[in-house]
Every structure is written in structure tokens, then in C-alpha cells.
Amino acid sequence: xxxxxxxxxxxxxxxxxxxxxxxxxxxxxxxxxxxxxxxxxxxxxxxxxxxxxxxxxxxxxxxxxxxxxxxxxxxxxxxxxxxxxxxxxxxxxxxxxxxxxxxxxxxxxxxxxxxxxxxxxxxxxxxxxxxxxxxxxxxxxxxxxxxxxxxxxxxxxxxxxxxxxxxxxxxxxxxxxxxxxxxxxxxxxxxxxxxxxxxxxxxxxxxxxxxxxxxxxxxxxxxxxxxxxxxxxxxxxxxxxxxxxxxxxxxxxxxxxxxxxxxxxxxxxxxxxxxxxxxxxxxxxxxxxxxxxxxxxxxxxxxx
Amino acid sequence: xxxxxxxxxxxxxxxxxxxxxxxxxxxxxxxxxxxxxxxxxxxxxxxxxxxxxxxxxxxxxxxxxxxxxxxxxxxxxxxxxxxxxxxxxxxxxxxxxxxxxxxxxxxxxxxxxxxxxxxxxxxxxxxxxxxxxxxxxxxxxxxxxxxxxxxxxxxxxxxxxxxxxxxxxxxxxxxxxxxxxxxxxxxxxxxxxxxxxxxxxxxxxxxxxxxxxxxxxxxxxxxxxxxxxxxxxxxxxxxxxxxxxxxxxxxxxxxxxxxxxxxxxxxxxxxxxxxxxxxxxx
Numbered sequence: 001x002x003x004x005x006x007x008x009x010x011x012x013x014x015x016x017x018x019x020x021x022x023x024x025x026x027x028x029x030x031x032x033x034x035x036x037x038x039x040x041x042x043x044x045x046x047x048x049x050x051x052x053x054x055x056x057x058x059x060x061x062x063x064x065x066x067x068x069x070x071x072x073x074x075x076x077x078x079x080x081x082x083x084x085x086x087x088x089x090x091x092x093x094x095x096x097x098x099x100x101x102x103x104x105x106x107x108x109x110x111x112x113x114x115x116x117x118x119x120x121x122x123x124x125x126x127x128x129x130x131x132x133x134x135x136x137x138x139x140x141x142x143x144x145x146x147x148x149x150x151x152x153x154x155x156x157x158x159x160x161x162x163x164x165x166x167x168x169x170x171x172x173x174x175x176x177x178x179x180x181x182x183x184x185x186x187x188x189x190x191x192x193x194x195x196x197x198x199x200x201x202x203x204x205x206x207x208x209x210x211x212x213x214x215x216x217x218x219x220x221x222x223x224x225x226x227x228x229x230x231x232x233x234x235x236x237x238x239x240x241x242x243x244x245x246x247x248x249x250x251x252x253x254x255x256x257x258x259x260x261x262x263x264x265x266x267x268x269x270x271x272x273x274x275x276x277x278x279x280x281x282x283x284x285x286x287x288x289x290x291x292x293x294x295x296x297x298x299x300x301x302x303x304x
Numbered sequence: 305x306x307x308x309x310x311x312x313x314x315x316x317x318x319x320x321x322x323x324x325x326x327x328x329x330x331x332x333x334x335x336x337x338x339x340x341x342x343x344x345x346x347x348x349x350x351x352x353x354x355x356x357x358x359x360x361x362x363x364x365x366x367x368x369x370x371x372x373x374x375x376x377x378x379x380x381x382x383x384x385x386x387x388x389x390x391x392x393x394x395x396x397x398x399x400x401x402x403x404x405x406x407x408x409x410x411x412x413x414x415x416x417x418x419x420x421x422x423x424x425x426x427x428x429x430x431x432x433x434x435x436x437x438x439x440x441x442x443x444x445x446x447x448x449x450x451x452x453x454x455x456x457x458x459x460x461x462x463x464x465x466x467x468x469x470x471x472x473x474x475x476x477x478x479x480x481x482x483x484x485x486x487x488x489x490x491x492x493x494x495x496x497x498x499x500x501x502x503x504x505x506x507x508x509x510x511x512x513x514x515x516x517x518x519x520x521x522x523x524x525x526x527x528x529x530x531x532x533x534x535x536x537x538x539x540x541x542x543x544x545x546x547x548x549x550x551x552x553x554x555x556x557x558x559x560x561x562x563x564x565x566x567x568x569x570x571x572x573x574x575x576x577x578x579x580x581x582x583x584x585x586x
Contacts, residue, residue: 004423007411010410010411011411014408014409014410014411016488016581017408017409017410017413018410020400020403020404020408020487021404021416023397023401023457024397024398024401024420024457024462025416025420025457027453027457028312028419028423028459031417031435031436031438032423032459034438035430035431036426037433038437039430039431042433049436049437062579081481088584092328096324099321099324099328100325102318102321102350104318104321104322109324112568112569112572113332113333114332115568115576115579116332116333116336116565117332118560118579119516119563119564119568119575120516120520120564120565121515121516121533121534121537121560122412123518123537124539124560125335125559126541127537127540127554127556128336128339128554128557129552131338131339131342131550131553132335132338135549138350138550140334160425172331172335175328176332177341177579180581204317218535220534229427232427233428233429235519236518236519239538240538240541243538243541263429263432267432280427280429280433283427283429283430284427284429284430287427
């Protein structure tokens with residue numbers, strides 16, 4: 001009883017603290033905490049947003065894993081996308097970051113140019129690239145391909161090339177963001193290490209491999225994880241690139257259907273909200289798993 | 305002799321560096337340049353082959369068509385209003401909560417903060433469906449409420465402010481208390497002026513993420529008058545995206561992209577510092 005009184009007294013004393021955090025905490029509860037829990041519960045129900053949800057146990061998860069080839073298609077596409085975007089984007093970003101880190105002129109100009117896509121909405125980026133990828137004749141990319149002696153590619157109308165087109169575009173869009181983060185990492189490496197290597201007569205390649213890369217490991221890990229988390233959430237690009245093909249969100253034969261695109265279709269076009277919630281939690285689990293695996297692999301690979 | 309070879313080697317490295325950066329910069333710029341060029345081309349030139357970067361008869365017709373077909377002015381205003389309001393709210397609520405979490409001692413402080421922080425780890429898609437249902441039950445579909453209120457105090461903003469405020473010496477706060485400053489007075493007169501750089505970063509990123517936000521508006525806004533610009537662009541894309549009227553779609557893309565690019569060029573330093581500081585894309 002006494003401790004209760006003490007608690008009450010201290011709560012009153014701390015009323016300003018609670019007042020200050022109240023708006024944030026209330027909004028957090030209503031729009032984050034409750035939805036996260038509700039989503040988990042909904043994933044065990046059948047719910048069409050109109051009548052009350054019906055408890056169906058694990059049947060959504062069962063159906064997703066064993067009876068839904070479109071889910072597997074979406075998962076496969078998403079994994080291909082992540083596996084295509086993350087390593088290539090980060091390799092090119094690293095190259096650019098190392099180049100910008102040299103003693104060069106117009107440093108800020110280059111940084112600004114590479115950073116432009118980061119401030120551009122994915123909708124605008126996708127619309128622009130859709131035009132670049134356009135059919136045989138008017139698209140700039142096909143025109144250049146033909147000039148270089150290749151056959152034109154029907155990027156967005158063929159089931160084979162839609163996903164690669166989205167991958168190419170997303171690599172381009174992510175370069176600046178990764179580059180800036182890597183640049184910050186590069187700048188934390190003490191110059192004295194390089195000076196010492198110079199005295200020992202080490203070449204540039206040697207310095208990159210034995211000094212830069214190992215010391216950049218924490219930044220690289222961070223960039224890889226961030227890039228992966230973002231990539232698993234692929235949606236806007238698919239939504240724009242496949243719009244107007246006369247097919248669903250995933251495009252012709254679901255060739256570019258991603259997990260989030262599938263979630264959107266199920267939840268907000270077909271109103272199978274229980275099923276969509278289950279997809280959301282599977283996505284969450286996939287991202288978590290990929291992050292953990294990554295941390296483990298990067299840790300063990302580059303231990304020194 | 306050895307000096308000479310080092311000199312030539314450095315020169316070669318320099319050349320490679322500039323080559324890499326120039327090729328990279330060009331490939332970054334070309335899509336934007338192509339967007340603007342296409343948006344001022346008359347239809348005959350769009351359909352002419354080979355595609356050319358030179359516009360013989362530049363025209364603003366695609367822009368006129370765009371603004372007469374869709375109320376783009378209204379959409380720009382919608383986006384601007386929502387993004388500004390959300391930014392102001394975040395600056396206020398996040399710094400207020402950040403101050404309490406950083407400098408106050410109260411029951412459950414660390415547990416509540418950890419809970420807030422864990423929200424950053426959860427992909428937003430998990431909240432999408434219940435979020436929609438909550439907003440619908442509140443009667444907020446197709447209104448600014450649904451775009452503004454759920455985003456008014458982001459966990460990451462609280463985190464950013466708290467980190468920054470922790471570095472403020474307690475003596476300053478104690479001195480203000482001795483001078484008879486109220487708790488809110490300390491926040492307003494001591495804390496706020498000192499965390500301006502953090503708030504600038506928070507403001508830039510909140511505004512940007514709201515201006516470019518797509519999925520949430522797509523779900524809660526169905527009335528055409530309430531659209532934000534990314535929604536309008538996506539509508540434009542699905543109606544004209546494969547037709548001959550690409551000039552108008554590119555005009556739309558230019559209208560959406562240009563304001564942000566101009567702001568970015570003006571505040572470039574803060575942007576890049578900010579992303580280095582927090583490592584989050586808007």
C-alpha cells in the first residue's frame with residue numbers, strides 16, 4: 001500500500017515527463033503497436049473488411065505455403081530482385097565512393113549528382129525509366145543497344161525482361177544513398193594507415209584490399225542490411241512498371257509480382273485481409289531471417 | 305626515375321577516377337535530362353526516329369494539357385500542405401518526447417523508449433492493413449486526417465532528437481531550473497535553440513518522405529480531389545503510360561520531381577550530412 005502511494009506520488013511529480021511523451025506514445029500505440037498486434041491476430045482469420053473476422057487457425061499460412069503458387073512466384077521474384085540489386089549496387093557504390101574519396105575537384109558536384117535519385121520519388125523514377133525502356137523504337141535504351149549492335153529488348157512487355165528492367169533501374173536509384181554511407185565509412189579510416197602502407201611500398205590495389213575493405217566492414221554490413229531491408233519491400237517500381245499492361249499488379253504472367261505487390265493485391269484489391277496479414281508477417285520473418293544470416297556471414301567472412 | 309613512374313602512375317589513377325565519376329554522373333543525369341526534354345517535345349518529334357536530345361520546336365503544350373486534364377495545382381497544394389504539417393508536428397512532438405527521454409527520470413522511461421525503438425525494425429507493411437481499418441473506422445478515409453495524424457510523431461524522429469539532446473550538458477538545464485524556468489520553458493528556451501541542426505535534418509527528411517510517400521496515400525485516398533502528387537503521377541501513368549502521350553506523363557514527372565530537386569540543390573549540405581547522420585532513406 002505504501003509503495004503504491006510512493007509510486008503514485010512519483011508519477012505526479014513526473015507529470016511533465018509523461019505529458020511530454022504522451023502525444024508520441026498515444027500515436028505510437030494507435031498506429032503502430034495496436035496494428036502490429038492486430039495484424040498478427042488477423043493473419044489467423046478470414047476477414048473481408050466488411051463482416052466480422054472469422055477465426056481460421058493456421059489455414060492462411062497453410063494455404064500460402066502449400067496451395068498458392070503465386071506466393072512462391074512472388075517470393076522467388078523478390079529474392080531474385082534482392083540478389084540482383086544488393087551486390088551490384090553496393091559494388092558500384094563502393095567504386096564510386098572510393099573515387100570520390102580521392103583528392104579530386106568538383107567533389108560536391110559529383111556527390112549532388114549521384115544523390116539526386118535519393119530525393120526523387122520512386123513513382124517519378126519508375127515513370128521516367130518506363131519511358132527509357134519503352135518499345136523497340138522510341139526508347140532511348142533500345143536505341144543505344146541497337147547502335148552498339150545488340151538486338152532491341154522488349155523490356156516491359158515481355159515476361160522475361162520486366163524484372164531485370166526493374167533491377168537495373170533500382171540499382172541506378174540506390175547508388176547515391178549507398179555511396180554517401182560508404183563515403184562516411186571511408187572517411188573514418190585513419191590516413192596514417194595509408195601513409196604507413198606507402199612507406200612499405202604497397203600498391204593501390206593492395207591498400208584497398210588490406211586496409212580499406214577490412215576497416216570498412218562495419219559500414220559495409222550496415223549498408224548491406226539497409227539495402228536488403230529496402231529491397232525486400234519492393235513495390236512502387238512494380239506498381240508503375242506493370243500498370244497499363246492490362247494485367248494485375250504483377251504484370252504479364254506475374255513476371256514482376258513481388259511480395260508486397262501480392263500483399264497489396266490480396267489486401268486492397270481482393271479484400272482478403274486475413275490472408276494479406278499472413279503475407280505481411282511472412283515478409284517480416286523473411287527480412288528478419290535475411291538480416292540475421294547476413295550479420296553472421298559478414299562477421300565470419302571478414303574476421304581479422 | 306622512380307619519382308617519374310610514381311608521377312605517371314598517379315596521373316593514370318587520377319584519369320581512371322575522373323573517368324569513373326564522369327561516366328557515373330552522366331548515367332545519373334541522362335534520365336532526368338531525357339525527362340525534361342521529352343516533356344517539351346511536340347508529338348511529331350517524340351515519334352520521330354532516331355530519338356534526339358535536341359528539340360526543334362519546344363512547346364509547353366504537354367504542361368498545358370496536364371494542368372487542364374488534372375487539377376495538378378490542387379494536388380501540389382495537397383502534397384505541400386500534408387508534408388509541411390507532418391513536418392511541423394514531427395519537429396514539435398519528437399523534440400518534446402526526445403527531451404523527456406534524454407533528460408527526465410521517470411518510471412518506465414527506458415522500457416517505453418525501447419518499445420518505440422523496436423518499431424523502427426518492423427517493416428511498415430505489417431501495419432498497413434490494421435492501419436487502414438483503424439483509419440476507416442475513424443471515418444478518416446479520403447481526408448487529410450488519414451495522411452497527417454498517423455505520421456505526426458515518428459519513432460525515428462524521437463530517437464534522433466534524444467541522441468542529440470543527450471549531448472547537452474545537464475548544468476544548462478539545472479541553471480534554468482534555478483532561475484525558475486518551468487519544464488516547458490526549459491524545453492522552449494534551452495533545448496530547442498540548441499538542437500536546431502538535428503531539427504533541420506529531421507525536417508528535411510520528414511518533408512521529403514512525405515512528399516514522396518506513395519503506399520499509404522494509395523490505400524487511404526480514393527477521392528480524386530484529395531490525391532497527392534505521387535498518386536496523381538501514378539494515375540497519369542496507368543492511363544497514358546503506354547500511349548503516344550508520353551510528353552504529358554513526362555511533364556507530370558517533371559512537376560513532381562523539380563520542386564524537390566531545387567530544394568535539394570539549395571540544402572544539399574544538410575541533406576548529405578543528414579543521411580550520413582541517420583542512414584535512413586526518407
